[in-house]
Amino acid sequence: MAEKSWSLGRALRGMFVKPTIDETTWEDLETALITADFGPDISERVVDELRAKVERYRTTDPKDLQRMLRETLEEHFAKFDTTLKLTERPAVVLVVGVNGVGKTTTIGKFTKFLRGYQRSVVVGAADTFRAAAVDQLATWAQRGGAAIVRPQQEGQDPASVAYQTIEFAQREGIEIAIIDTAGRLHTKGGLMDELTKIRRVIEKQAPISEVLLVLDATTGQNGVMQAEAFLQHAGVTGLVLTKLDGSAKGGFVLAVQERTGIPVKLLGQGEGIDDLTGFTPHVFVQSLVG
DSSP, rough: OGGGOOHHHHHHHHHHTTTSOHHHHHHHHHHHHHHHTHHHHHHHHHHHHHHHHHHHHTOOOOOHHHHHHHHHHHHHTTTTTOOOOOOOOHHHEEEEETTTHHHHHHHHHHHHHHHHOOOOEEEEOOSSHHHHHHHHHHHHHHHHHHHHEEEEETTOOHHHHHHHHHHHHHHHHHHHHEEEOOOTTOOOHHHHHHHHHHHHHHHTSOEEEEEEEEEEEGHHHHHHHHHHHHHHHHOOOEEEEEEETTTTTTTTHHHHHHHHOOOEHHHHHHHHTEEEOOOOOHHHHHHHOO
8 A cells, every 4th residue: 555655746845855956856856757657768858858958047946847847747748639529419439448447437437527517428338248338337327417328139239339329319419429339458350340340330420529548547558559559440539547546657648648649638536426537738747746
C-alpha cells in the first residue's frame, strides 16, 4: 500500500523548496518523471527543454523551475485536440479495448457523464460473446440513466446489434448511441476484423462520431502497443484512460498520446459512477505538478 501514496506532486514539492537549482535537482526531476510513467525518452526531453529555459532566463530559483515545468508539460499536452466530437444526431460512439480494462464500467460512467449535460443516451450491447457481459452492461447503463438495446437471441451477430441500436436512436430521437464491443486481444486477427465489419454496418446508417479505446493506465508500454493495433483496425479517434491513480502514473497520458498521436479524451480515476471526467491539459498539469 505504501507505493500508492507516491505522487509526482509530492516528489516535486521537495525539489522546489530547495534554496537553489543544482545538479541533483535535474537528476531528481528526471527520476520523478520516469516514476510517474512519462517514460525515459519524454522525461529526458522535458528535462533538456527545462535546462535550456533555465539557462536562457539565468535563474537559479526552484520556483521558476516549477512554473516552467507546468508550462512545458501544458505545451506538450496542448498539441492534441482533446474535445469529444458529438455534434451529429445521433452521435455514434464505438467503444473498443482488450478484456479487463474496465470497458463496461467506463460505458456506464460515460452515460452518466453525458446525462449530466442533459443528453439522451442509448447503449448497444454488441458484446454478444458472453451472456454475462450484456447483463453487466445493462446494470451500468441503468445506473448511468441510458436506454439499452440487447441482442434478440444468444450469439447474435454483433454488427446486427449495432445496426438495431442506431435504428432505435434514429426512431426515438436519442442524441447519443454508444456501441459496446467484445473485449478482444489486439493480437487476434479474426476479432479485429469483426470490428471492421461493425464499423462498416454502422456507417451505412450514420457517421461514426468517435471511436474510443479504453486503456488501463497501469499497463504501461503494453498499452501503447494495444493502441497502435486498434488504431489500425478500428480507426480510433480518442483514448479513455482507466485506473489512473491520481498523479502516480499521470505521465502515461502524455506517453501514449505522443507514441500514437491519439488524444486522451476521458479519464477514469475511481470506481464510482461519477468518476469519469473530460481531459483538460491545464487542469491535469495542475493536479500533476501542483
